[in-house]
Amino acid sequence: MSHQNVERVLGRLVTDDDFRELFANDPRSALAGLQERGVKLTSSESAALASTDVLVLEWMSHAVPRRLQRHAHAAGELP
DSSP states (O other): HHHHHHHHHHHHHHHHHHHHHHHHHOOOOOOOOOHHTTTTOOHHHHHHHTTTTTHHHHHHHSOGGGGGSSSSHHHTOOO
C-alpha cells in the first residue's frame, strides 16, 4: 500500500506546479502536509522523496502534456 502512496506523491510532484514549488522550498514540510491529509509514507520513503532532485521533477513536468497537469492558481485552489 505504501508504495502506491510513493507513486501518488511522485505523480503529484510532476503534475502539480504549486505542490512542486512548495516541495522545492521545503520538501519535508510539503510531505508532512500530505501525511496530515492521510497519505501514509514510511520514514525512509519520506527521506528518499525529500532528497529527490527538483530539477529532475521540473524536467519531467515539461514532458507531461499540460492538459494532464494541475493548475491550482488558475482554478483558485490552495496548493
